[in-house]
Amino acid sequence: MKVLVVGGGGREHALCWALSGSALLTKLWCAPGNAGIAAVAECVAIPAEDVPALVAFARDNAVDLVVAGPEAPLTLGLADACAAAGLRCFGPSAAAARLEGSKSFTKEVADAAGVPTAAWARFEDPDAARAYIRQQGAPIVVKADGLAAGKGVVVAGTVAEAEAAIAEIMESRVHGAAGASVVIEECLVGQEVSFFALCDGETALPMAAAQDHKRVGDGDTGPNTGGMGAYSPPPIFDEALRDRVMAGIIRPTLGEMARRGTPFRGVLFAGLMITAEGPKLIEFNVRFGDPECQALMLRLRSDLLAALLAACDGTLADSDLRWDPRPSLVVVMAARGYPGAYAKGTEIRGLDRAGAVPGVQVFHAGTALRDGTVVATGGRVLGIAATGETVRAARDAAYAAVDALDWPEGFCRRDIAYRAL
Secondary structure (H helix, E strand, O other), rough: OOEEEEOHHHHHHHHHHHHHOOOEEEEEEEEEOOOOOOHHEEEEEOOOOOOHHHHHHHHHOOOOEEEOOOOOHHHHOHHHHHOOOOEEEEEOOOOOHHHHOHHHHHHHHHHOOOEEOEEEEEEOHHHHHHHHHHHOOEEEEEEEEOOOOOOOEEOOOOOOHHHHHHHHHHHHHHHHHHHEEEEEOOOOOOOEEEEEEEEOOOOOEEEEEEEEEEEEEEEHHHOOOOOEEEEEEEOOOOHHHHHHHHHHHHHHHHHHHHHOOOOOOOEEEEEEEEEEEOOEEEEEEEEOOOOHHHHHHHHOOHHHHHHHHHHOOOOHOOOOEEOOOOOOEEEEEOOOOOOOOOOOOOOOOOHHHHHOOOOOEEEEOEEEEEEEEEEEOOOEEEEEEEEEOHHHHHHHHHHHHHHHOOOOOOOOOOOOOOOOO
């Protein structure tokens, strides 16, 4: 089968790496890809948001399956355009992708499906939002309603912080149109877990859980990022909890989306808070997480391509997934200054040494090849991933690989998986 993966980050490198091992695969492209992806797929210079060009390429090259990596092409209607062209696409329609594209839509679906989630309110007027914050008190959570690349959430410890978030999101528009409205939520207390399920519109097949590390600094300090590392599985997330999430969150949501005439097909990523009362939904994403995907793909023992096809073809009820019981972990290497301003074009050396550490797989995110040299082009640049017999062994291997790199302009957190240790 011929496959086109859309995107160019660490998640897409992990997907390409996993797909490249499928017995069903005959040709793999990635648009636009990156320097690391080029080792396992042919990179095509089409931006991930250029839906017409992606569909034209897939049609002209008789692609059997288009796999959407990031959320943007899905919210722009990639799956719909593929369907209209007679192409298979792994990912939801634009209508179903609203589960990520609109925080308030997700809340409405959750309420209708009886899914446990934080109390919430939506505002288009900043003064009304501030009045609500003063009435509710802190801590409180302020979210840009639209897509903000994983950075539109402020967990405010004080009323003043929450009001400052309203000014930034709604008045300064630091996240653009995503901040035209906000969702304000009660602050849930507990451990956060990322859980993934494959869906074919009717059936949901549990995948695995991971714990992400959002803040830029050790000990969860500093501003939020797209994710500085992850590990799988989290010790807190046992089989009983998984079954409770499937029964109380994933399947009711799938049922409500089908009832609305917008069945969800693809991977449903539930951001959960494990509270004293049990798991509660924080938000949904409609694609694999980044960097959680890198940790998951290291543990997946089933044929990823076969699983994605089953989701597209409505045959997940006849499928199962096998997982390596050993833990996996990924440490994100970012450019100094991230998530603020950072330098681009710096040379990364020592990649071969890092990749030679036993149990390690280096995934590229923001990289490009220039004159035979790998250079950094993004904020999150590499994902140094590893498996081990224990979480500590996986972490030791990943940090040994980090230390083998020669890239003074990069940095990472040094405490990934601290909750498990």
